[in-house]
Amino acid sequence: MLSESQLKEEELDILFGVINRFVGYFSLKAQGKSTNDTSKEYPFVAMDTRQVYDQLDFVQNYLQISYDGPRPSLVDVGCGIGNVLIFAEQFLFDVYGIEKDEYTVRIAEDLIGKDRIEQADITVYPDYTRFDVIYYFCPLPNHEPQKELELFIENEMRPGAILIANRKKSMAIEADPRFKRLSETLPVWQKKIT
Secondary structure, three states: OOOHHHHHHHHHHHHHHHHHHHHHHHHHHHHHHOOOOOOOOOOOOOOOHHHHHHHHHHHHHHHOOOOOOOOOEEEEEOOOOOHHHHHHHHOOOEEEEEEOOHHHHHHHHHHHOOOOEEEOOOOOOOOHHHOOEEEEEOOOOOHHHHHHHHHHHHHHOOOOOEEEEEOOOOOHHHHOOOEEEOOOOOOEEEEOOO
16 A cells, blocks of 8 residues: 555656646647757757756745745746746746747747747846846757856846756856855755845
8 A cells, every 4th residue: 555655756747747748749849840050059848847846846945935925036048838937837936938949939928928938049138137036957058158158147147046057067156155055956056145
């Protein structure tokens, strides 16, 4: 007989399996219609939903977000179809996405809202300072440009903001006195308030 926690894990596995199936379908469709130059930028590749869930759950608890409090802003850098933003909304974040690829932008706009998705070049985006939480899943395939993007975001984000940085190419942030790592197992840092 399964314990209550084992039953809950099995139920979550079913739920995440269904979600991954839908996201996978839209990912394949989006990749075929991508206008991104794949020599220097990825077509949409979805992050594993269980990892997204764990990361957002951690940050929601860290910030102590509740229904009766203010909703911190979260931006997904290279948001693709907006699947991470759908999760983030459920964790009570005020969500926004930045995406260059026209096809995925249209899907994200349909899912999240035209006022929440901006078609823009993430490498020169001028407004990272406005967000409380910045999320990305390694949007650039080449090592050096990705490292440059990471440093650009880390320099631009405001003190107190949180960074969820999946598949980071540079770990210089670990020695950067402006940042503290918030989790031993999750790629989550906070820029210190000076």
